[in-house]
Structure formats: structure tokens, C-alpha cells
Amino acid sequence: xxxxxxxxxxxxxxxxxxxxxxxxxxxxxxxxxxxxxxxxxxxxxxxxxxxxxxxxxxxxxxxxxxxxxxxxxxxxxxxxxxxxxxxxxxxxxxxxxxxxxxxxxxxxxxxxxxxxxxxxxxxxxxxxxxxxxxxxxxxxxxxxxxxxxxxxxxxxxxxxxxxxxxxxxxxxxxxxxxxxxxxxxxxxxxxxxxxxxxxxxxxxxxxxxxxxxxxxxxxxxxxxxxxxxxxxxxxxxxxxxxxxxxxxxxxxxxxxxxxxxxxxxxxxxxxxxxxxxxxxxxxxxxxxxxxxxxxxxxxxxxxxxxxxxxxxxxxx
Amino acid sequence: xxxxxxxxxxxxxxxxxxxxxxxxxxxxxxxxxxxxxxxxxxxxxxxxxxxxxxxxxxxxxxxxxxxxxxxxxxxxxxxxxxxxxxxxxxxxxxxxxxxxxxxxxxxxxxxxxxxxxxxxxxxxxxxxxxxxxxxxxxxxxxxxxxxxxxxxxxxxxxxxxxxxxxx
Numbered sequence: 001x002x003x004x005x006x007x008x009x010x011x012x013x014x015x016x017x018x019x020x021x022x023x024x025x026x027x028x029x030x031x032x033x034x035x036x037x038x039x040x041x042x043x044x045x046x047x048x049x050x051x052x053x054x055x056x057x058x059x060x061x062x063x064x065x066x067x068x069x070x071x072x073x074x075x076x077x078x079x080x081x082x083x084x085x086x087x088x089x090x091x092x093x094x095x096x097x098x099x100x101x102x103x104x105x106x107x108x109x110x111x112x113x114x115x116x117x118x119x120x121x122x123x124x125x126x127x128x129x130x131x132x133x134x135x136x137x138x139x140x141x142x143x144x145x146x147x148x149x150x151x152x153x154x155x156x157x158x159x160x161x162x163x164x165x166x167x168x169x170x171x172x173x174x175x176x177x178x179x180x181x182x183x184x185x186x187x188x189x190x191x192x193x194x195x196x197x198x199x200x201x202x203x204x205x206x207x208x209x210x211x212x213x214x215x216x217x218x219x220x221x222x223x224x225x226x227x228x229x230x231x232x233x234x235x236x237x238x239x240x241x242x243x244x245x246x247x248x249x250x251x252x253x254x255x256x257x258x259x260x261x262x263x264x265x266x267x268x269x270x271x272x273x274x275x276x277x278x279x280x281x282x283x284x285x286x287x288x289x290x291x292x293x294x295x296x297x298x299x300x301x302x303x304x305x306x307x308x309x310x311x312x313x314x315x316x
Numbered sequence: 317x318x319x320x321x322x323x324x325x326x327x328x329x330x331x332x333x334x335x336x337x338x339x340x341x342x343x344x345x346x347x348x349x350x351x352x353x354x355x356x357x358x359x360x361x362x363x364x365x366x367x368x369x370x371x372x373x374x375x376x377x378x379x380x381x382x383x384x385x386x387x388x389x390x391x392x393x394x395x396x397x398x399x400x401x402x403x404x405x406x407x408x409x410x411x412x413x414x415x416x417x418x419x420x421x422x423x424x425x426x427x428x429x430x431x432x433x434x435x436x437x438x439x440x441x442x443x444x445x446x447x448x449x450x451x452x453x454x455x456x457x458x459x460x461x462x463x464x465x466x467x468x469x470x471x472x473x474x475x476x477x478x479x480x481x482x483x
Contacts, residue, residue, distance in 0.1 A: 032389050039392040045426040048376035315385025
């Protein structure tokens with residue numbers, strides 16, 4: 001079998017491209033390292049010298065605020081120099097190829113590329129073509145993967161629920177267009193979560209989703225029963241071609257998380273959302289801002305998780 | 317060869333007695349993972365310090381990161397008191413090159429500006445590569461080339477110095 005391009009010859013993490021195929025030990029190494037970085041982010045001086053002298057290039061070919069910002073903060077807290085590239089006004093619009101862009105940045109002595117791209121697989125293409133000392137982190141590629149989001153979701157779940165091996169996790173909404181859902185499901189399965197459910201209308205579930213090892217529900221109330229963790233996904237209007245949905249109102253009626261639907265989950269269930277939220281579409285404000293919500297802690301943990309990933313790959 | 321190593325348990329009360337004559341009311345203790353943390357967990361109650369024990373993992377401050385990468389499973393540094401103006405007792409098991417102590421001091425200053433830092437160690441094996449020395453030292457130990465001196469903790473909590481292969 002061909003070696004995963006994200007692992008080096010010693011089986012260490014060289015690039016982070018996808019949670020799929022990552023061994024359990026590496027997932028745990030990232031989560032444990034992130035735990036130590038949470039300590040750093042709680043200090044007055046929220047900086048460590050690990051990546052001093054390294055250059056981190058944020059290559060965002062698709063708009064993002066939260067992910068790009070948290071990567072930038074994470075890199076700065078590791079003492080790296082961060083360069084943000086606004087691709088919309090860069091040479092790509094003049095016709096330069098993806099690999100030419102990367103080769104030019106490499107000539108400027110890049111160490112880490114943080115890549116977001118609308119095409120699935122773009123970070124893989126870059127990872128296969130960079131120099132040995134250069135590292136690639138996938139910050140979301142098409143519908144394929146968003147591994148650091150998946151990792152911060154796993155970190156959040158472990159933070160509140162400790163042990164994956166007794167959990168029921170429900171992922172709700174637009175699974176079809178969600179790279180977050182895919183990354184999270186792979187991680188949950190690898191870490192031994194006994195029950196992962198996906199809840200959504202047939203039109204927003206990928207065909208053959210059961211093969212990921214999940215239980216499928218079309219009735220949200222049925223699917224939420226006894227859940228420890230409820231992960232709401234954003235309805236991705238910008239990725240939808242054609243009418244997959246009758247209307248946002250109807251979606252909210254059937255698949256929006258409201259307090260009365262949440263009451264079917266465990267009393268101590270946590271509610272997560274990768275953001276940005278569509279209030280009143282997939283989640284009601286009273287739940288988003290309610291006592292079960294850990295949506296803002298997810299953002300904070302995201303910085304520590306990205307610090308962990310960057311410092312692990314850059315050291316390998 | 318192993319029989320020549322000093323008995324860690326016997327060194328503990330001696331080290332504590334020496335420290336006791338010097339600790340100020342303002343003193344606090346920090347142990348370095350992993351061996352130094354074990355040692356500090358034993359010394360701390362023997363000194364009756366006011367502040368709870370701090371524990372530090374210097375993984376994010378190591379000077380060999382660019383060569384070695386990040387080691388697996390770094391522990392979370394927990395310093396449950398204000399470092400500012402404090403007389404700190406920094407505790408480690410074995411003093412060798414001095415690089416760990418340098419990393420620890422770098423990390424400490426990201427928490428505040430202590431009034432002083434004293435180094436407390438169980439065993440000094442020489443071989444310093446930096447101008448660092450211990451103020452409190454349990455024993456000086458000769459370590460043969462190619463061997464490593466490490467503190468081990470048994471299931472019953474007993475501490476023991478051991479030699480193993482590897483620099």
C-alpha cells in the first residue's frame with residue numbers, strides 16, 4: 001500500500017491533509033499537545049519560541065475569517081512570521097498555476113503552507129511537490145476535508161466528555177457539502193466512539209454515508225434521543241447547485257436545533273457548531289447562546305489545536 | 317556499577333535539611349517533568365512551603381526542537397502561584413548539559429520576573445555545556461560514556477537512580 005503522503009518514512013506527521021488514515025496515536029499526540037498549548041494560551045505572555053525564524057504562509061484561495069485568523073494567531077503564538085496571501089488579487093487571477101504560486105513562495109523561504117482551496121485535493125497536490133523541509137496543512141479543501149476543524153471538534157468533545165468510548169455523537173444537517181462532518185466522523189471512529197449518527201434529509205446526505213460507520217436518521221427527534229454531543233452543521237447555500245431544499249424555513253422546522261428538540265438528548269449534552277452560524281436556519285438563538293452550547297470554547301480550543309498541529313509537523 | 321549509584325531515598329532528607337535552612341517566606345517550588353516533578357513532589361511537603369507545587373514541561377522551549385521535533389505527550393505546565401518577585405526553587409533530577417535548566421528559565425520568565433531562581437538537583441553528572449550550576453545538589457555521580465543517568469519511580473513511589481544506555 002502506498003504510504004499516506006502526510007506521514008514521513010518514520011510514520012510521523014509531515015503534513016496534515018486529512019484525518020482519514022491518521023493512526024490513533026497521532027490523533028492522541030495532537031490532542032495531548034493541544035492540551036499543553038491551552039495552558040500557554042491562558043498565560044499573560046501567550047507565546048512560545050518553537051517556530052522562531054519560520055515563515056508561515058496562509059494561502060487562502062477561498063474566503064474564510066475564523067480559520068485564517070485562528071491559524072494566524074496560532075502561528076504568531078509559536079513565534080513564527082506569518083504572511084497572509086489574498087489570492088483573489090494575486091497572480092492566480094492572472095493565470096499563474098497553483099504549483100507555480102507555491103514554487104515562488106518556496107523561493108521566498110517558506111516553511112509552512114496553510115492551504116484552503118475550493119478544489120478537493122489541492123493541498124495534497126501541493127504536499128507532493130514541496131521540498132522536504134516544507135510542510136502543508138489543509139485548512140479546508142472543497143467538500144473533502146477540514147482536518148484542523150475536525151481535530152478541534154474532537155478536542156472539545158474530549159474536554160467536556162473525557163472518554164470517547166461511551167459516547168453517542170449526532171451530526172446534524174448538511175452532511176453532503178460538509179468537509180467538517182467527514183473529518184469529524186473519521187476522527188470519532190478512529191478514537192473508538194461507539195455510536196456516531198448523522199441526521200439530515202436524504203438530499204443532504206452523501207450516498208453510501210453508512211460506509212463511514214454511522215447510523216443514518218432522517219427524523220431529527222429520533223436521532224437526537226440520548227445523544228451526548230450534538231454537532232450542528234451550517235447549511236452551505238454557496239455550495240448548493242439546484243434545489244436540494246424546499247426552503248430555509250422548512251429546513252429549520254425539520255432540522256433546526258431548538259430547545260424542545262435538544263431536550264431529547266442527554267440532560268448534559270453539549271451543542272457544537274463549526275461556524276459561521278445561520279441563526280434561525282440550522283440553530284435557534286436560544287440554543288446557540290444557551291447553557292449546552294460550547295460553540296465559543298470551540299473557537300478558543302481551535303487556536304491551541306492549530307498550534308499543536310503546526311509545531312508537530314514543523315518539527316518532523 | 318549500579319551499586320555505586322547513590323540511594324535517591326537517602327539523599328532526599330539531606331537535601332530537604334539543607335534547603336530548610338535557606339528557604340524564605342517568599343519561596344515557591346517548581347518541578348521539571350518527569351523526574352524533577354517526582355523529586356519536587358517529595359521535597360515540597362518536607363519544606364512546608366505556603367504555595368502549592370508548580371510543575372513545568374519545557375517541551376515548547378527546548379533548543380533542539382529544530383533537530384528533534386516535538387517530543388510525544390508534552391505535559392501541561394501548571395504554576396499555581398504568581399512568579400513575580402518570588403524566590404523560586406527549580407527542581408530537576410539530574411543536571412548534565414544545563415540545557416534543560418536554560419529552557420526552564422526561559423519559560424519561567426514568560427510567567428513573570430522572579431526575584432531569584434535556585435537550582436535543586438538530586439544528582440550532578442558533570443558535562444555542562446552552559447554556564448549553569450546547582451545551588452543544592454544531592455550527590456555528584458560519575459557516569460560512564462554512552463550511559464544515561466535517570467530517576468525512576470516504582471509503583472510504590474520509591475525513587476531510584478538508574479543507568480541506562482544512550483547519551
